[in-house]
Amino acid sequence: MSHSFGFTNKQYIRGNKLLFNKKKNMKKGLLMCFAFTALIIISCSSSDDSTDKGNNNTFNREAVLTNWVNNIITPAISDFNTKLTALKSSQTQFTTTPNETNLVALQTALFNAQKSWQHIAMFNFGKAEELNYRLFMNSYPVDFITTADDSQEDDNTIVSNIEANTLAIADIDFTLEKRNNEQGLPAVDYMVNGLAATNAEIVTYYTTNAIKDNYIAYLEKVLDRMVSLTNEVVTYWNSNANTVIANNGSSATASFDKLVNDYVNYVEKGFRELKIATPSGKRNGSPDKETVESFYSPQNSKELFLEAYKAVKNLYYGTSFSNGTNGQSIDDYLDFLQATAFDADERATKNITDIIDERFAAIDQVVAGLNNDFSIQVETNNNLMLETFNVIQLYVTVLKTSALNAMDVTVDFVDSDGD
The missing domain is CATH 1.20.1420.20 (M75 peptidase, HXXE motif)
Structure with missing residues (x-):
């Protein structure tokens, strides 16, 4: 996984290192403190892989689960159960009276059962x-x-x-x-x-x-x-x-x-x-x-x-x-x-x-x-x-x-x- 701050922060640090080398010793502490603060800010705000996850816990996961369970999972399982029941019935009819x-x-x-199965296979x-x-x-x-x-x-x-x-x-x-x-x-x-x-x-x-x-x-x-x-x-x-x-x-x-x-x-x-x-x-x-x-x-x-x-x-x-x-x-x-x-x-x-x-x-x-x-x-x-x-x-x-x-x-x- 690549992060944009992997490049810009390195440039930032390199630049500040050069700067620190040129400054007088009495200013080192102040400049290092500034660089560290800026680095934190950049690292928290720059990412090509995903946005900051601070809002994760405020998203309503229950709404997703309600939709998945009530509108996707249980109806699909019910449908497969219906198709499987029909398959079992057809098997009984065939093995009782085997003909074309x-x-x-x-x-x-x-x-029909195979098609229905595709909708529940993922729910292990x-x-x-x-x-x-x-x-x-x-x-x-x-x-x-x-x-x-x-x-x-x-x-x-x-x-x-x-x-x-x-x-x-x-x-x-x-x-x-x-x-x-x-x-x-x-x-x-x-x-x-x-x-x-x-x-x-x-x-x-x-x-x-x-x-x-x-x-x-x-x-x-x-x-x-x-x-x-x-x-x-x-x-x-x-x-x-x-x-x-x-x-x-x-x-x-x-x-x-x-x-x-x-x-x-x-x-x-x-x-x-x-x-x-x-x-x-x-x-x-x-x-x-x-x-x-x-x-x-x-x-x-x-x-x-x-x-x-x-x-x-x-x-x-x-x-x-x-x-x-x-x-x-x-x-x-x-x-x-x-x-x-x-x-x-x-x-x-x-x-x-x-x-x-x-x-x-x-x-x-x-x-x-x-x-x-x-x-x-x-x-x-x-x-x-x-x-x-x-x-x-x-x-x-x-x-x-x-x-x-x-x-x-x-x-x-x-x-x-x-x-």
Whole structure:
């Protein structure tokens, strides 16, 4: 993080040192006192990274929390719960009567649940954090089969689970973290979209396959686990919404600081890394289409990305999940602080909110050109995926440095990517 006083103060001190050397000894004390006072004044009033944070504690954080909890978080969780209930119902209908019509209905219900999930994935808070909810609900790519270069923690895969060579499906312990990539939305994607090339062939796994009962049992187990986890999260928010809002102070344990950290963590790791950096090979130089979200229905990958991007912008601007109205949020906090940062592109100090608006506009422009199928995008024009990473990274940088610094929020998660 660069500070403008890092340059001007050094000049100031150098100049005064020359001055001190020329003055008589009897004047040294007076001049040094003057220089020290002036230095304090300059240091407190000059910063390209953020505005002075003295007004932080007078901002109404409770208004932000009220908007987030009542208009964004709980409505989004309720919507996901509704979509998941519909998915479970479609699964029951399909496994009771396996046919192509019921399979298509199940595939549609899955996609609806995946889209709704994008709006709650960032809230690793309370019961969700305790349960490792995000890890178990949407870890991808799935571990469906062991290969010669398999780097998974063990030999457990979806296929080995279904074949039940060593452990009955009913006895599989999905609470173990090492089994995170054998369950959740991606596992359902594999079970209803990835078993074969056509829907007719997929249906045979649930009708004429020698172990069809295992396929049915595994799909049911995965959905039941998702429903159970979600019920706990829904119950938490129904019982604790007011408590979360009331914890409106400014500290590492306050609701605002924790939720902002959840947001930043998700933008950086769940949004930028998993959806873009990993499939594009940004980190290792090896693009891998099999790591895109919803790999077994890749035609949906861009739409899921855009839904997640909408959720990212909604939280920043405080946009209601239900009706799109704007309430108090991060942008209002930064404007209240009159927070500024140095824009290296324009070589000028600007309002942080103006810079962020520009960052979002740049993301909008680049992602508009992405293929609806990210697996095709990676194979045909991966440079556009890398460019998408770059414009998202510009937002991450201003968010993590200038914005968090202005709001006096400290990062509370392990951060090793150098942002």
